[in-house]
Amino acid sequence: MSVLTPGQVRIHSGAATQEAALQEATDILVSAGAVTPAYVDAMRQREETVSTFMGNGLAIPHGTNETKDAILDSALSVVRYDGGVDWAGDEVTFVIGIAGKGDEHLEILSQIAILFSDEDDVARLQAARTADELYALLATVND
DSSP states (O other), rough: SSSGGGHHHHHHHHOOOOHHHHHHHHHHHHHSSSBOOHHHHHHHHHHHHHEEETTTEEEEEEEOOOGGGGGOEEEEEEEEEEEEEETEHHHHHHHHEEEETHHHHHHHHHHHHHHOOHHHHHHHHOOOHHHHHHHHHHHHGOO
């Protein structure tokens, strides 16, 4: 099963607020058939408890365990904001929304963590000029 398709990857030249980024992540996941629109509330609750900022310009918003009923399937949303996002005081460029059915989110999380722990990989992700190029670099999450 593919958790990421080219249509779930976007690049924006400007900046965004954290709230707008959470909403866009949710909208992409809704379009993918992975979550209900209520999932944005689950993401907000998670951020209030603990920031999903991971370092290296990455945030990985996802819902709380109590909101599993808002998750219909496993999928990712990937948005690169070249103008940055103020993520509760941290500077974020990549916002990767995660919806994981059952325990699949742990597997997805570990693959993203591996990608973003390598500075060369992060540099390549930042250098991608189009959403399709960015998707090609991230497609390993489907393996």
